[in-house]
Amino acid sequence: MNRFQNRVAVITGAAGGIGRATALRLAREGATVIAADLDEEGGKQVAEEVGGGFVRVDVTDESEVEALFSRVKDEYGSVDVAFNNAGISPPDDDSILTTGLDAWKRVQEVNLTSVYLCCKYALPHMREQGRGSIVNTASFVATMGAATSQVSYTASKGGVLALSRELGVQFAREGIRVNALSPGPVNTPLLQELFAKDPERAARRLVHVPLGRFAEATEIAAAVAFLASDDASFITASNFLVDGGISGAYVTPI
């Protein structure tokens, strides 16, 4: 498949799990990929692997985000896809009873304000082109409640979901689609480490997944590729859940 031939895709958080897998996937389908991340070493490595570019950017910094999209437009000619994916889930973001204002604010900045900024500065280029696809990474926790709370993370992803829906509606008639991608839990090194230490914690979560396992980053990347491509030409303002059935389940198979 060459769904991204002659298309330029900007991916934030491209040095890490889902972002990296998506960079590889879109490049394999013909995209010119610009990896944007705080992590210079990882970001450059991905850019090299996909034959694309790397821009060091802190997604919470307005001038850096504005410069990222202008630079891509100037150097590569267009901004066809923006996958706004950078995010954090730090350990001090926990139950509302223990989470302090600093942790709350930091997570809101990195997970939600960043998506506002990336959309704000990608959209003018897309409007000028009369074409574009934005995919913002939310999470299944924007849809489902968890007793194992990460309160600011959940609220930030709820914000990403509402923001994406609103922009999807506002810009629909200008040829721009905006969707929220909501992954279920993904099999990342961090998760593996956490669950190796605490099998009970893993079991408590896995029991809710009808497919009986966590997602691989490549499975999330496949969904992003679909949403970002013209195959999804009638999909906008959606909450695209890739969660192994979690949000549809009451009782799961044994």
Ligand SMILES: NC(=O)c1ccc[n+]([C@@H]2O[C@H](COP(=O)([O-])OP(=O)(O)OC[C@H]3O[C@@H](n4cnc5c(N)ncnc54)[C@H](O)[C@@H]3O)[C@@H](O)[C@H]2O)c1
């Ligand atoms: N892993 C999961 O189970 C899961 C589930 C649902 C949603 N998500 C979401 O998917 C997205 C990617 O998660 P991941 O698991 O691949 O995480 P990851 O930690 O592997 O990757 C995140 C990347 O974002 C970058 N980043 C962090 N802060 C940044 C900043 N201020 N500016 C620029 N870059 C920054 C990091 O350097 C890292 O490369 C996140 O938004 C996360 O909330 C993850």
